[in-house]
Amino acid sequence: MRCSNHDATHTLILSAHGDLSEHWATASTNCPPIRLVKELGDQNIVQIACGDQHAMALSRGGELFTWGRNTHGQLGVETQTTFIPQPQLVKSIKGIPLAQIAAGGAHSAAVSLSGAVYSWGKNDFGQLGLGDTKDRSCPSYIGALEHWKTVFIACGADHTAALSKEGLVCTFGAGGAGQLGHNSTRNELRPRVVAELCGARVSQIACGRWHTLVYVPSLDKVYAFGAGEKGELGDRPNQLIPLPIDSPVNTGKSPQGNNTSQKVTEIIAGERQSIVLCKNENSYLNGIATLKDEDVDAWISNSSLQRRWKSIKKNIGLIFSSEACINGSFLEKRDKHFKTSKEFSGIDLSEVQRFYKKICTKPKVFEEVQNVIKMLLLPSLSSSPISPENFRVYLILPFLLQGEDDNSFHCLRLLAEAIMKLRTKDLKTLECLWSNLETSFFEKLVVLYQKVSQKNLSEFITEVTHQQRNISALQPRETVTLQILQTLYQVNSRTGFRVQESKFYVAEVKGIILCCWVAAPGLSAIHKLTKYPCIFDMEAKTMIFSMERQVLSSPFNDALFALMFHEQSVLTVDRHRLLQDIWTYLNSAQTSHFRKILMVRFVGEEGVDEGGLSQELFSVAARSLCQPHSGAFRILDSGVAWFPTQVSSGDDIFFRIGTLCGMALYNGRMAPFPFPKALYKKLLGLEPTLEDFKELLPDEGWNLQRILDEESDQYLESLDMNFTKMEEDGSIVELKQNGANIPVTKDNRKEFVDLYVNYVLNESIQKPFGDFKKGFLRGCPAGSWKIFLPVQLQIILQGHTKYDWKLLQKNVIYIQYGMLDQTIKNFWTVFHKLPEEKKKKFLAFLTGSDRIPGYAQENFTFAIKDPGKENPDEFYPYANTCSRILFLPRYSSKKILKKKLLYAIEHNETFPLR
Incomplete structure (x- = not known):
């Protein structure tokens, strides 16, 4: 008593x-x-x-x-x-x-x-x-x-x-x-x-x-x-x-x-x-029920005894129907759980894994645990936790529900629904706890939700295929696990991409995309899915972007007709005044023009633009605008192009360049400006970091890093720094109010570095970058480009500068030639012995650009065709850049082939033949 x-x-x-x-x-x-x-x-x-x-x-x-x-x-x-x-x-x-x-x-x-x-x-x-x-x-x-x-x-x-x-x-x-x-x-x-x-x-x-x-x-x-x-x-x-x-x-x-x-x-x-x-005996406070090894062992050993099963079920029901009991179980040993906070959960997930493996040996016990969680616990989870200890249940449950059966997937979906009901600030706390999980457990969490997402979307596609569901009827219960995946992806990106991006891909989305190609209502399903870009691999993202572009460029609302018919906008330029002609076109173009597919014509040339001409236009324009005499960008010692800090208020050059880059993206072409990743982050609304600053200004960046890493207060004082930055013209800019009078110390150095990076990458270029982004959005009316990551956007627009020439050889198509023909063998022997710069020039000779398109390196290909010339030694190889065909006569020797190929590359003998 x-x-x-x-x-x-x-x-x-x-x-x-x-x-x-x-x-x-x-x-x-x-x-x-x-x-x-x-x-x-x-x-x-x-x-x-x-x-x-x-x-x-x-x-x-x-x-x-x-x-x-x-x-x-x-x-x-x-x-x-x-x-x-x-x-x-x-x-x-x-x-x-x-x-x-x-x-x-x-x-x-x-x-x-x-x-x-x-x-x-x-x-x-x-x-x-x-x-x-x-x-x-x-x-x-x-x-x-x-x-x-x-x-x-x-x-x-x-x-x-x-x-x-x-x-x-x-x-x-x-x-x-x-x-x-x-x-x-x-x-x-x-x-x-x-x-x-x-x-x-x-x-x-x-x-x-x-x-x-x-x-x-x-x-x-x-x-x-x-x-x-x-x-x-x-x-x-x-x-x-x-x-x-x-x-x-x-x-x-x-x-x-x-x-x-x-x-x-x-x-x-x-x-x-x-x-x-x-008294002689000790008295202790009675406590709430928590899991103990001896109890679990008793469940497993006695579960087959009917007389004991009722008691076992009662104990399982008591613990697994209670948030508090689960949150009080699996605590870190040696009192580490007393440090529970928004960063540290206080639980030992290896103990959770051990318990899961133990009860899996007895399906009867496992099913009972699972059913109690599903029927009693999940519907009652609190949406307004007041303590970090409340969040343990969200970390524990996925590892108790990691089976491959439908019941496990259903429970994980219910758990996802409970998580997404959390208040914003509480979800941030859970994200913080996720970010501090050991990599192995964090990856397991990603895989669990990736699998249940695959299951949900696979069932959806089956129902659509059998006409049991409309393609546009994608429900929240089918996307809630995608929300979890996207949130986990954001945590992963903030913690240095501990888990490979491919772990987040959900292959089934490609099936939905293919279903949507021929169903106009399906665009709404695609729109819902683009809220979770982590689930798409590069191919799927490119498919979505292409689909939106085709729909926008078509005069028809019906998706099927949109695939077959699209409007074109023709840009005619003179090679000798290419930039002026481009600016004239952009200044007079209506907004509707940018929805159309761009077709380029060069004055005095008969070529038809099947991709090569427009690609050449963007390549030449980018090269010209990066020359010092253009006065557009600063080309830094690191080799990247960046915006100037001084721009006159009436100058719209960066609005026009942004429009040009947007047009390149929209039309599936490269605009190979040597921009750093920071620019693409800013386009996507992401904050550049010190690592991005290092790409721009390596020496300054590493100096800032040394300031952050320095342990000696005396050394920092000896630098005699304050919250200012000296511009190239010698003027002094204060990074914060009264910054000239605030010395940099060990206590405020992070603030100094953050303000320094923010000034260089944001504040100092606010006008030119703002103009560039406005132009970019004008030139690319398709909004789905935002599903690309900064690095993906960079590769798409700038192309690959790292070349896999063996892969290129593997992908080549032969017309009137066989792979084992002597001329083909000679060609590849000569080609692989060329210096790297000559190989790049060959690529430009063939395609109009010395870069491989970023969205398709593994699929990039061209054709080698026998032109059927008599006396082949008298003819140079020539190329059709539009169709990426190299016309290669049957030369009598490697020596002649090398001489002819080098001459064609150096003189770029492709223009009259387009």
């Missing part, structure tokens, strides 16, 4: 059989003198606590119930009702694995298994430890006790005491009677260590109305402080610091008068009394 009372007015009694009764000294209309708390009859209550006129009960399933007076919010149920006679669930603390509860005069407190302390109720003396005197009607986390490793808390009338695992005591709240033990009568709004007890390892604490007791087992002494007029401190009056009380324990004599010392097993502080219990 267990009894709890704070004063003589109210007592809770918990019998050995689990019956809970409530006793009031004075009966009233609302409160009979004795009543059985029938409302909690089906709960297995393990702890109870009484305040002046309110009560608390903790169930083995981890739920906290309160009832009684609520004048100060001491019930924690967020209601203005001043009296609640029947037990109410404290919902806001649901899911936190509580180790202990305590009730004060009109305030309450609870401690989690990992030492987090929550308080609520009356706070006029600061007894909630929150730094103010404002009452709380909802449990609030006491941040001042973070990582204190609290294992026990006690509440007096208006003060509170907390005990750490190391045996330290801190107190807060009312101190008028000295009950805080700080040698003063001052109130404390925040927890303060009782200095007089430092060095003495305390094992128990108890609070009376205006006094406090502590027990030091190494000395076998009970210390007391606070009010003593009624004998609470033995024979002492009020005491401001802890002193030992006179008791049979402290004198070494037993209650019977002999010299046999008995160890204290429990101390109790009542309203005006102190009780010391001396």
Whole structure:
């Protein structure tokens, strides 16, 4: 039997059989003198606590119930009702694995298994430890006790005491009677260590109305402080610091008068009394249910016994239907879980894996665990967690549901739905915990959600194929796991791409894309999927972009007709005034022109643009605009092109260049400006970093890195730096207000570096880049380009500058030639012996660009054809850039072939033959 009372007015009694009764000294209309708390009859209550006129009960399933007076919010149920006679669930603390509860005069407190302390109720003396005197009607986390490793808390009338695992005591709240033990009568709004007890390892604490007791087992002494007029401190009056009380324990004599010392097993502080219990057996607080190895082993070994199965099912149901019980299981050993925070979960996922493997050996047990999670736990998960400990369940459950069966996939989808219901700030906390997972567990999490996403989309495609569903009817339940994947991808990108991008790809999306090619309503399905770009590989992204371009460029709304018919916009240029002709076209073009497919004609040439002519236009334009005399870009020592800081307000050159680049992307052509990755990040709305800065200005970038890495304060001071930057013209720019007077120190160096990088990559080029982006959006009316990553966008627009010539040879198509023909063998022998620059010139000779298109290196190909010339040694090889055909006569020797090929490459003998 267990009894709890704070004063003589109210007592809770918990019998050995689990019956809970409530006793009031004075009966009233609302409160009979004795009543059985029938409302909690089906709960297995393990702890109870009484305040002046309110009560608390903790169930083995981890739920906290309160009832009684609520004048100060001491019930924690967020209601203005001043009296609640029947037990109410404290919902806001649901899911936190509580180790202990305590009730004060009109305030309450609870401690989690990992030492987090929550308080609520009356706070006029600061007894909630929150730094103010404002009452709380909802449990609030006491941040001042973070990582204190609290294992026990006690509440007096208006003060509170907390005990750490190391045996330290801190107190807060009312101190008028000295009950805080700080040698003063001052109130404390925040927890303060009782200095007089430092060095003495305390094992128990108890609070009376205006006094406090502590027990030091190494000395076998009970210390007391606070009010003593009624004998609470033995024979002492009020005491401001802890002193030992006179008791049979402290004198070494037993209650019977002999010299046999008995160890204290429990101390109790009542309203005006102190009780010391001396027994031979230890007493412990009963706690909530958590997983234990011996219990799991018993489940597995006895699951086939019918007489034991009912009990096993009950235990499984108790633990796996409870957020709190799961959150209290699998804790890190050696007290590491006491460091639980938004960065550290406090759980050992290897233990979760071990448990999963163990129950998998008994499908009956595994199915029961899975069904309880699905039917009882997942529908009840809290969407408003208040503690980092609440988030453990979201980390644990995926590894308990990692089966390959439909039931596991269904549960993972339900879990995904619960995660996406979290508030934005809570989702950020979960993302932070994900980012700190070991790589192996993080990758496993990605694979799990990738598989369930594949399953969902595969079923969707099957239903569409069998005309059971419309292609546009992609439902949220089918995309919710894609949301999780995309979120995990963002976490992965922020933590340095620990997991390969291919792990996120969902191959089934290509099936949906193909279905959408011939179904106009399918565009809405594609639009939904583009919110999760991580699921597409490069080929799928290119398919989506091409699809949108074809639809935009077609005069027909029907997708099938859009594939066959599109409008063209013809740009005619003179090679000798190429840039002027391009600018004239751009200045006069209407917005609608950019939706059309660009066709290029060169004055005086008969070639038809099948890709080669337009590619040559963009290549020549990019090369011209990067020449120093163009006055457009700064070509830095690193070889990259960047915007100037000084641009006249009326100059629209970068708007036109941006339009040109947008047109290249829209038309599937390369615009090989040597832009750094930072530009593509900025186009996609991503913040460039110091690593991007290093690509632009390597020397400056590494100097900034050294500033961040420097450990010596004296060295930083010797640099005599402040928050300014010197421009190339010698002018000084302040990176923040009054920056010239703010020295760079070890404490503010990160801010300095961030401001420096931001100035160079953002602020200093705001006008030219803003113009460039506006032009880019004008030139590329298809919005799906945003699904590409910065590095992918860079490769698409700039092409590959790393060449796999063996792969190129492998992909070549032969017309009127065989792979083993002597001329073909000679050609490849000669080609592979050419210097790298000559090989690049051959590529330009063949395609109009010395780069391989970025979206298709592995598929890039050209054809070699026998032109059927008589006296072949008299003819040079020639090329059709539009169709990528090399016309190669059958030469009599390698020497002649090499001579002819080099001449054709150097003189670029392709123009008249297009």
